[in-house]
Amino acid sequence: MQSVDEIAREIVRREGGYVNDPDDPGGATKYGVTIHTMRRLGLDLTQDGRVDAHDVKALSEGEAVEIFKTHYFTKPRIGDLPAQLQASVFDMYVNAGGNAVKILQRLVAKFGHTVSVDGQLGPKSIAAVKASFGIAPNHLVDAYGIARRNYYYALADRRAASRKYARTRSGAKGGWIKRAEEFISEKYHLSLAEHKKRCAKWG
Numbered sequence: 001m002q003s004v005d006e007i008a009r010e011i012v013r014r015e016g017g018y019v020n021d022p023d024d025p026g027g028a029t030k031y032g033v034t035i036h037t038m039r040r041l042g043l044d045l046t047q048d049g050r051v052d053a054h055d056v057k058a059l060s061e062g063e064a065v066e067i068f069k070t071h072y073f074t075k076p077r078i079g080d081l082p083a084q085l086q087a088s089v090f091d092m093y094v095n096a097g098g099n100a101v102k103i104l105q106r107l108v109a110k111f112g113h114t115v116s117v118d119g120q121l122g123p124k125s126i127a128a129v130k131a132s133f134g135i136a137p138n139h140l141v142d143a144y145g146i147a148r149r150n151y152y153y154a155l156a157d158r159r160a161a162s163r164k165y166a167r168t169r170s171g172a173k174g175g176w177i178k179r180a181e182e183f184i185s186e187k188y189h190l191s192l193a194e195h196k197k198r199c200a201k202w203g
Helices: 004-015 035-041 053-058 061-074 083-096 099-110 123-135 137-158 160-166 175-181 192-202
Strands: none
Touching (some): 004 083, 035 061, 083 123, 099 123, 123 137, 137 160, 160 175
């Protein structure tokens, strides 16, 4: 089983270097750490009295790893989840914040557990996840990955500017979809034809 440090370093590698895509609500980003996160944490790396794109560019890979471990794994209590779920939920939390937990809470609700869909991993949510996992561990891991994929498709449905992250110009799976499917058993991956059918209404 991967350590949290290994998972965090994998996320950093997957996210890549500095980008500032005008279609990305996250704004200037490096290694998956957005300028909004750096402002929230007060990371004025250039020590010029403000946190801006220059600070994002100055962020090191090691600093990004530590941010993720502290603020996206430890604080939201992802380490209290079953080990097999941690990498996928951690990766999604980096990408979508509390929505990563809401997806999980909605899933365990389908297993018959009463939980608040509030994006917070409190004792009740953690207990419900563990109980659901105990019943069908592989199913829950795959179901979470599939729910992630559906979340990305739905986001692209609502926001045309985000569709390039779900579908490439050639019509193949975009980064969002490939990212979700890294955590899903291959038998549940969509074929190219299925992916194109799902995106057909986008034009």
